[in-house]
Amino acid sequence: MRVSDPLSGRTIALCVTGSVAAYKAAILARILVRAGAKVLPVMTASGARFVGPVTLSGICGEPVASDMWDASFAGELHVSLAERADLVAIVPATADVLARLAQGRADDLVTALALCARCPVLAAPAMHPRMWGHPATQRNVADLAAQGRVVLVGPVEGEVASGEVGTGRMAEPEAIASAMAALFSPRDLSGMRVVVTAGPTLEDIDPVRFIGNRSSGKMGFAIAARAAARGADVTLVAGPVSLPSPAGVRRVDVRGAMSMRAALWEALGPDLSRADALVMAAAVADHRPANPSATKLKKGDEPSTLALVGNPDLLGEIGAARAGKRPVLVGFAVETGDQDALVAYGRRKLAEKRVDLVVANQASDSFDRDDNRATLVTEGPPEALPAIPKTRLADVVLDRVKALLRLQAH
Ligand SMILES: Cc1cc2nc3c(=O)[nH]c(=O)nc-3n(C[C@H](O)[C@H](O)[C@H](O)COP(=O)(O)O)c2cc1C
Secondary structure (H helix, E strand, O other): OOOOOOOOOOEEEEEEOOOOOHHHHHHHHHHHHHOOOEEEEEEOOOHHHHOOHHHHHHHHOOOOEOOOOOOOOOOOHHHHHHHHOOEEEEEEEOHHHHHHHHHOOOOOHHHHHHHHOOOOEEEEEOOOHHHHHOHHHHHHHHHHHHHOOEEEOOOEEEEOOOOOEEEEEOOOHHHHHHHHHHHOOOOOOOOOEEEEEEOEOOEEEEOOEEEOOOOOOHHHHHHHHHHHHOOOEEEEEEOOOOOOOOOOOEEEEOOOHHHHHHHHHHHHOOOOOOOOEEEEOOEOOOEEEOOOOOOOOOOOOOOOOOOEEEOOOHHHHHHHHOOOOOOEEEEEEEEOOOHHHHHHHHHHHHHHOOOOEEEEEEHHHHOOOOEEOEEEEOOOOOEEOOOEEHHHHHHHHHHHHHHHHHHHHO
């Protein structure tokens, strides 16, 4: 069983340059450290005016390097960092540092390090949309692309520090971390088309009230992120969650079970031929209000009992429609009973919904957590896994999907 995180044991030189988004570099450093990476913080003089070096050295457990001319360092600091790093990540990357990188300048530690690096260099631009859209920046970005030495992550569209909206906002730390993980991941799922569902469905009672559940979407998003990092073509059908889109994933946002059903069939195709695998990590509501109100129900108008109708069983109807063994179907089962009840429920789901694998977990082990303790239920003996981060469980599930697809090919 593979449970190691692709970032675990990697040495990452995290270079912070002078943008307001620099505070997010501290969040990224925390994510990387938690994933088991060694983070060597590096800052430009401007970067150090936005976040305190003490913050970064505190998170990373390493001194901040910022001065190439530091005589107390025996040797050449930029060369030494370049030798140690498995990845040089410039987060955030200013318009100015992109210009310096494009020109191959080396008059500060970050650019000298990037020029000296043998490992991949990643940059996450962050700037006002007019700076990003300026022909000079776009020419620098095109030059960097032509050189093929710097992987850019973002920028994305959204609100920037000035409050204006446009393309220039830095990609979220989680998305940058998954792009980093992708650089260290085997592309063993390339060519595989995966559809993943994630999050809860919300079933409206009226325009302001709904029936929902506690699914955070983290498990499905982790599966989508890891599948994309490993080279798969991924469509993520997401219920209402406030999670950033993983890098390289096609995301379709939905609200209720009926809209998830429509998006799912669209992604799979009427004959299920558009996907090689479906991973149903979403917690789809079993029922929805029978008569949702188009206007807000006023105090006293609300019925004391709510009439419900059953939602379709999304995974069950796909299992029933599947003629052969494609797409591979993975379901999730959440229980609140003991381990025996969990396995029994998983087995029932496996048979009733005609799926290939059920990932069974206790609600208390999974909901809104970053890790999960799951039991894999197939036709063979159940396999209880230890509590592991959801990104690692995602890799385990994808390894199984890959094995099932390989079995069918023979
Ligand atoms: C308050 C403030 C915010 C800034 N935000 C950005 C930014 O988001 N993106 C950017 O490219 N430059 C930004 N700048 C300008 C850079 O800090 C400036 O170009 C600096 O020389 C970059 O140095 P560095 O690339 O060595 O870190 C900002 C400057 C200030 C004073």
